[in-house]
Amino acid sequence: MNVPKLSVQIRDLELHFGEVKVLQGLNLDIGEGEFLVLLGSSGCGKSTLLNCIAGLLDITDGQIFIKGENVTWKEPSERGIGMVFQSYALYPQMTVEGNLSFGLKNARVARDEIKRRVARAAAVLQIEPLLKRKPGALSGGQRQRVAIGRALVRDVDVFLFDEPLSNLDAKLRADLRVELKRLHQQLKNTMIYVTHDQVEAMTLADRIAIMKGGKIMQLGTPDEIYNRPQNRYVADFIGSPSMNFLEGNLENSEFSAGALKLPMKDYPFLNGGASNGETTIGIRPEHVITGELVGRATVQASVRVNLVEPMGSDTLVHADLGGDQIKIRMDGHSKVRSGDDLAIGIDSRRASLFDKKTEMRL
Amino acid sequence: MDSAKRPNGLFRNKSAKIASIPMILTALVVFFGGTAWTVFYSFTGSRLLPKVKFVGFDQYERLWSSHRWMISIENLAIYGICSLVLTMVLGFTLAALLDRKIRFENTFRTIILYPFALSFVVTGLAWQWILNPDFGVQAVVRAWGWESFSFDPMNNPDIVIYGILIAGMWQGTGLVMVIMLAGLRGIDEDIWKATRVDGIGLVKTYVQVIVPMMRPVFVTALVIISSGIIKLYDLVVAQTNGGPGISSEVPAKYVIDYMFKAQNLGQGFAASTMMMVSVVIILVPWAYLEFGGKKRD
């Protein structure tokens, strides 16, 4: 069980607020040094789960282990975690140095040791010139660096991030994202990171847990989540613009929706291809083939373009496929216009099939 | 501590519970216990000292057949209704005037609000002097040549309560104005722009758009004024001490006089229980909506 070594284990976690079940029957194993992202829309319970791991919320039932030790009822400061918050949560009346050392002073760490650790964290995050300043005099990016530093000085194995980049503007967010990734490569700590931003999730994560209604919908690597979503919710949630869905029927490994007939012989069925019946197919806009490659696709079709959204690097084309609206992502140079007929191709290996009733992947 | 086991609920959050002991004692012993105690003893024949000698509703029967209590109730009703209506109307009008982006807004506000910093005793004594029939407003107007002018609330039992009303309004309108002004400032600038674009007149805008939007502010002001009205005591003691005769008595004064001067505790308890019952009927539904429904997050 301990190969690879586990850093955080969550067993049958339940959290109820009165009648409302915020988290239900949650199990999660996080490996040592892993970067795990909890992803979901607001209210899915991702931040709540993080607060439970931190010990900031008393759970209703279940157990939490950190490095093999049961910490379910331990104080947050005794769990060996550091935490970074969305609003930075820096103590406004203390200097940066005071902020970094507050936790260590509470833990009665020797003064020399505090100095050493603060200096090291400041060096790693390149905030040495700011140590004597108060948070009010810092920019957003600098504040978040200090907030990370506060977790860093604690010398802990598990870092918890609660939407740490959400309050930053887009450019700074991208910069800090890269820095975080670099930091993880350097420190090799376990990091649990909550976000609603899928780009952050995809770029940072070793594994992503997509949550909805207090449950984990899928846990997997970014590649798995993106290319092999386990259910329709995950398929729809991940990817922007979102996946095209067409309702149809699956019979003898052939999917049909209206005039479209798509042989699914090459599709990696989970149960070996025995499924039949009402089925939904999902195709990402970027997986709809256009141009010269159309001929090599599993099946070809013609669509009527009704709206074009040029986005610079790409062009998003909205088109009509036998009565269904689909989105197609083309490159930025395409000269398609509204009203054109466009030849497209679909590759069965890059599509996803879902049972219409259970919404689970076939 | 074995961290695998759920700790005993009683000891979780121990410091917070210890720190809340004064609050818990105040809530349970003084507010809840004290009120219950008074209600309980209002059914006894206690005179100088509280005694458990039940007399049923005797105290209440005596209370409601007491001439002085009826006058107190009548006075409180007149004072209450007048001050409620006038304070609301005046407070809102003043706030609306100050909200017209005028110059010297701060000066005007300071002038209208300063009486609120003064105690009721000071207010009562000041107005007692101004309304003094021999030297005050009546004398001055007569000296100006209007010999038949008569306004002597300090001597005239029929209008004495209006003399107290004038003083009470002088002290309290500023507060309502400030609350209303805060409410007006909370209204989105775009609403004003929209009514101007739509060509709605100023008065109509206030009556049909602004006032309905300020409903919560009006409710707050209403609650403040009414809970102030029922406590009316110091002002009366200072300005008229219930006189002339018993013509300006109020319930709060009735209670205190019976409890601490007339050595008739039972009567005082019964009267105070009546006061509490009336407040409970008016305020509890409001307090429930205001504080019961609000939760963090």
Next chain:
Amino acid sequence: MTDTSPLSAGTAAMTGPRGAKPKTRLSRRNIFLYGTLLLISVYYLLPLYVMVVTSLKGMPEIRMGNIFSPPVEVTFQPWVKAWSEACTGINCDGLSRGFGNSVRILIPSVALSITIASINGYALANWRFKGSEVFFTILIIGAFIPYQTMLYPIVILLREIGLMGSVWGLVLVHTVFGMPILTLLFRNYFTSMPEELFKAARVDGAGFWGIYFRIMLPMSLPIFVVAMILQVTGIWNDFLFGVIYTKPATYPMTVQLNNIVNSVQGVKEYNVNMAATLLTSLVPLVIYFVSGKLFVRGIAAGAVKG
């Protein structure tokens, strides 16, 4: 058409509609507006003015003239008498005694009530436990219940602990009755502070008191000032509790003032009475004029309770 340089945009704007700015300064509406406000200001200032001029006149002048006329001969004798000679019952040492008592009541009352209420508010905002909201609700409802129903039980309680009639008994009473509004004030303030700050401090290992003293207190100076203004004016102006829970030797200033002015013995000295009234108002008035906006914030906050 294709020229969209800023220059041409600028000239376009300059050829737009122009004209003299409409005159608004002395419109009829403004005359009405300022006229009304001036009239109202006179009503509000008049009592203060009358008090001041009366206190500066001699008694003969008061009997002769009208109360609005300024003093012909200014005298400070009434002020001196009100402060150090005016009689209440057997004591003839003026209001100075009441002033001393009020100060001795005020300082511990303000300190104790604010300390307890701020801790209550902090516990209610950040460390809620089972039942804490129930106690708080009782507290708030208690604030609306007329004091009259609790007056006598408190007399008994104070007698039991031997504080009836003493300054400290009254301090306790002020702390108890100030608790609802102040607790509400602090609770709302601490609730409005970012919750993540509190979480961060807990991860940093600070406990109930550590967070209160190290994180919350340094951040809540403004609300403490507001609470202080609220309490200083409220306690200084109190009459009801003073008259019931103290004895003549410990009467606060308001009670003594009422006794001086409304005493039935002797000739009425209106100038001394008005000087005494003004002396009693001095502390709250100074606070009002010095604190300005904060006072408004304080009463607006306190107003929620009433």
